[in-house]
Structure formats: structure tokens, C-alpha cells
Amino acid sequence: MNTAQTLGDFLRSRRTRLDPASFGFSGRRRTPGLRREEVAQRANISSTWYTWLEQGRGGAPSAAVLERICAALMLTNTEREHLFMLGLGRPPEVRYQSTDGVDPRLQRVLDSLDASPSIIKTATWDVMAWNRAAAIVLTDYSTLPPGQRNILRFLFGDPAVRARQHDWESVARFVVGTFRADVARAGLASEVGDMVDDLCRTSPDFERMWRENQVFSHSEVEHVKRLLHPQLGAIDMEYSLFAVDGRPDLSMLVYTPLDGQIAMRIRSAVAGLSPLVR
Incomplete structure (x- = not known):
């Protein structure tokens, strides 16, 4: 399995499920979801490099970049962990959640x-x-x-x-x-x-x-x-x-x-x- 390509496929699948209007993006679109440059804008990274990531040729992203992409794509905790495993081969740092009890x-x-x-x-x-x-x-x-x-x-x-x-x-x-x-x-x-x-x-x-x-x-x-x-x-x-x-x-x-x-x-x-x- 090509890990870089798998990472790219996962990013693409998460990008295309998002509703542009809910993020303030307008205009007619030939394909569903956000455009690559819109994700890059939300993640504050280069549009060209994000495109390379989806194409499986962007190289290994840093943890900080992956966190910004997670936020840009509105990933769940499970999706965030999966993205880190694909991109870095390890899970992300634990997100501490204050709680008053358990379910x-x-x-x-x-x-x-x-x-x-x-x-x-x-x-x-x-x-x-x-x-x-x-x-x-x-x-x-x-x-x-x-x-x-x-x-x-x-x-x-x-x-x-x-x-x-x-x-x-x-x-x-x-x-x-x-x-x-x-x-x-x-x-x-x-x-x-x-x-x-x-x-x-x-x-x-x-x-x-x-x-x-x-x-x-x-x-x-x-x-x-x-x-x-x-x-x-x-x-x-x-x-x-x-x-x-x-x-x-x-x-x-x-x-x-x-x-x-x-x-x-x-x-x-x-x-x-x-x-x-x-």
C-alpha cells in the first residue's frame, strides 16, 4: 500500500464532503466539497503543497501542519488520529478533556x-x-x-x-x-x-x-x-x-x-x- 497516496485519498474524501456555503465560500462548482485552495487557505499552508499532499507527492508533513489540516477539514478525533497515522506513522498527542464524570x-x-x-x-x-x-x-x-x-x-x-x-x-x-x-x-x-x-x-x-x-x-x-x-x-x-x-x-x-x-x-x-x- 502506498502510504502517501492513501493519505492523499483520505484528505480528498474529507475535503469533498464539506459544504462550501457553511464556510462562507460561494460560486458554482463542478465537484462537491471545498476546493483544494480553500482548504489550504483555512489551514494557512501553501495551496501548491496541499495539492501535492492529495496527489501523494508532498512529502512528510509536520505534526503542526497536520493539526491545521485537521481543523480546516473539521475532522473528528477518530479521523484526526487516522490522519496522523497515515502522515507520521504515529497517533497525535492526547487531547485532554475536562470532565465531571463518565457515561x-x-x-x-x-x-x-x-x-x-x-x-x-x-x-x-x-x-x-x-x-x-x-x-x-x-x-x-x-x-x-x-x-x-x-x-x-x-x-x-x-x-x-x-x-x-x-x-x-x-x-x-x-x-x-x-x-x-x-x-x-x-x-x-x-x-x-x-x-x-x-x-x-x-x-x-x-x-x-x-x-x-x-x-x-x-x-x-x-x-x-x-x-x-x-x-x-x-x-x-x-x-x-x-x-x-x-x-x-x-x-x-x-x-x-x-x-x-x-x-x-x-x-x-x-x-x-x-x-x-x-
């Missing part, structure tokens, strides 16, 4: 995991949704104000959360390094500046780890979380991180208990059949 479909997925504590978090590690198992085993996020439902804030600011960690120092250092990588990948370094400054003021441990400038990914560590739960005792859970379809700024974190008896007790507590007693 009911995602919440139903969480709720179906009745023995697995699960959350949905943003690139800035704000918890947007959780299931009953997470409230029982991890943190009851419903008791926290929305602005405080941030994993770093209660990991470094809540003594009870700190006490539950089997090795708080290692957990905290991993969270800080992964958070740093996530916000940089999402282009949100400036947006989290106030929170980072606040944590540095209130937590000497956070300030120390933040100044270490380490970055981590989930693939670099053992995927087992060990907790010292006040009712369940010492528990081990495997965790897996999943992308949320259509929302690259969100991810779903699922913890699976390794002990079948622990899983049964969590499931019973979620169903309201029994309390968590040792």
Missing part, C-alpha cells in the same frame, strides 16, 4: 467487577469513577470533595491511605514518576503546576520525590499491589491498566485479588450480604 456505559463496566476494585482516572490522576469494591478496599471517593479526588493528594496527604500501603516509599515514588510521565505525554505540565506547588508545600516527601525527576511507566514494575487493609488484613492484588475507547485522556485501573477467599469477601460486602470482618 453510564463505563460505570456499568466498573459495577460489573464486583470483586475487583476498579477506578477510572484522568491523565492528571484525578479519580472520575469507581465501583463499590474500590470504595471498600481502596478509598471511599464519595466522601471526598470532587477537587480532592486525586490519587497524589490522598497518597501524600491522608495518613490512613499511607498506612495501608505495604511499602509506601516505593509506591509513592512510582506514582510520582508515572504521574510526571502521564502529564507530559498529555501536554498538561502547566495545568498541574498549582497542584504540584501545593503538594511541595504541604508534603516534604512529595517535594523530595518530585525533585528526583524520575519517570516511570506501568510496564516497568511488578503488577502487584500489596495493601494492609484494616479489616481484610494483608492482601495482594494484580492490577491492569486499560485505555478507554474514544477517551485517550482516561484510563481504567482494575485490581484483581489473588486470594479467592478475599475476593469472595469483597463480593459479599459489595452485595451487602456481610461486613468485612477478619
Whole structure:
């Protein structure tokens, strides 16, 4: 498959579907959609070069040019990603979307995991949704104000959360390094500046780890979380991180208990059949 020609074909198909009148362009046309020079004008690029792109001979465009073409052609997020894959062989940078919650479909997925504590978090590690198992085993996020439902804030600011960690120092250092990588990948370094400054003021441990400038990914560590739960005792859970379809700024974190008896007790507590007693 000729990638350059495929890129050109895709651009042409998106251009011809647009209504010129809705962009203030007039005049009789032999073919549907915008003219090439009109797309180039909207994207602030050379008309000749845009024509070459559609003809499969324009060379590799930069990410900035592709973004302007996406805006000019009114591409959806899915179309934008496809255009980047054709033009640069990689997806575009994540577009962060602020949100007050998740749609009911995602919440139903969480709720179906009745023995697995699960959350949905943003690139800035704000918890947007959780299931009953997470409230029982991890943190009851419903008791926290929305602005405080941030994993770093209660990991470094809540003594009870700190006490539950089997090795708080290692957990905290991993969270800080992964958070740093996530916000940089999402282009949100400036947006989290106030929170980072606040944590540095209130937590000497956070300030120390933040100044270490380490970055981590989930693939670099053992995927087992060990907790010292006040009712369940010492528990081990495997965790897996999943992308949320259509929302690259969100991810779903699922913890699976390794002990079948622990899983049964969590499931019973979620169903309201029994309390968590040792």
C-alpha cells in the first residue's frame, strides 16, 4: 500500500464532503466539497503543497501542519488520529478533556467487577469513577470533595491511605514518576503546576520525590499491589491498566485479588450480604 497516496485519498474524501456555503465560500462548482485552495487557505499552508499532499507527492508533513489540516477539514478525533497515522506513522498527542464524570456505559463496566476494585482516572490522576469494591478496599471517593479526588493528594496527604500501603516509599515514588510521565505525554505540565506547588508545600516527601525527576511507566514494575487493609488484613492484588475507547485522556485501573477467599469477601460486602470482618 502506498502510504502517501492513501493519505492523499483520505484528505480528498474529507475535503469533498464539506459544504462550501457553511464556510462562507460561494460560486458554482463542478465537484462537491471545498476546493483544494480553500482548504489550504483555512489551514494557512501553501495551496501548491496541499495539492501535492492529495496527489501523494508532498512529502512528510509536520505534526503542526497536520493539526491545521485537521481543523480546516473539521475532522473528528477518530479521523484526526487516522490522519496522523497515515502522515507520521504515529497517533497525535492526547487531547485532554475536562470532565465531571463518565457515561453510564463505563460505570456499568466498573459495577460489573464486583470483586475487583476498579477506578477510572484522568491523565492528571484525578479519580472520575469507581465501583463499590474500590470504595471498600481502596478509598471511599464519595466522601471526598470532587477537587480532592486525586490519587497524589490522598497518597501524600491522608495518613490512613499511607498506612495501608505495604511499602509506601516505593509506591509513592512510582506514582510520582508515572504521574510526571502521564502529564507530559498529555501536554498538561502547566495545568498541574498549582497542584504540584501545593503538594511541595504541604508534603516534604512529595517535594523530595518530585525533585528526583524520575519517570516511570506501568510496564516497568511488578503488577502487584500489596495493601494492609484494616479489616481484610494483608492482601495482594494484580492490577491492569486499560485505555478507554474514544477517551485517550482516561484510563481504567482494575485490581484483581489473588486470594479467592478475599475476593469472595469483597463480593459479599459489595452485595451487602456481610461486613468485612477478619
